[in-house]
Amino acid sequence: MIRATWVLLEGASDVAAVRALRAGRGVAPADEPCELIDMGGATNVRRYLGLAAEQRALPRVIGLCDEREAHYFARGVAAHSVALGIDVEVTVEELPRLGFQICRRDLEDELMRALGVDGTLAVLDEVELRTTFEGFTRQLVWRGRPVRDQLRRFVGTTSGRKELLAGAMAAALADESIPAPLAGLLASMERLSDVSV
CATH class of the missing domain: 3.40.50 (Rossmann fold)
Known part of the structure; x- marks a missing residue:
């Protein structure tokens, strides 16, 4: 059993x-x-x-x-x-x-570090959130900040986005x-x- x-x-x-x-x-x-x-x-x-x-x-x-x-x-x-x-x-x-x-x-930080900034941005493209992210980065409080910090904040700003992106980022990882x-x-x-x- x-x-x-x-x-x-x-x-x-x-x-x-x-x-x-x-x-x-x-x-x-x-x-x-x-x-x-x-x-x-x-x-x-x-x-x-x-x-x-x-x-x-x-x-x-x-x-x-x-x-x-x-x-x-x-x-x-x-x-x-x-x-x-x-x-x-x-x-x-x-x-x-x-x-x-x-x-x-x-978890999200682990996934973003594994993918890198370019890999994380590619995931945003895949789930059609890149344009939304670019709008977010133009907000005065986030303008000019490191992209990784912007990505971390963006992941958690809207209900359901964290879950969607965690799954998509995990799916994008190579096994190694x-x-x-x-x-x-x-x-x-x-x-x-x-x-x-």
Whole structure:
């Protein structure tokens, strides 16, 4: 019997990025053996870990977080470590070894660094947001700022844009360019999908 695997993700943009990366490896959303859970924010991680610990058939639990939110994950995992079968002291530094990967700054920053400015702009072309972005850069407050800073701000200014662009940026990555936290999460998902109880 294969145990369920829960992948705890901070929000919809994280789910979109992981789905896109899995699709790039031939796993369609309908065939995804892991449950991608949008927690609606990192502060909810303790609640979801508690739900996992209450399951009759205990799922394997892994996840992804931003570095500024990692302390929430560490505290949540520590609070439920016995129920989850974790027998090490849980610290932020220990999280990746426990299956909880940490994005430097945040997911979008990881994706933009991997793609570079030109690659990120190419994604904006692909999703037909380049003209909108150029209009955004002409706003007085953003005029003359570094393009990377403009891109970071642009990604989060409109509802739904962050999710759309996270998925599109992830889909645009070559396999060898996938940032380490995402590569680590994908490796855990692949390994746990094939592990029996």
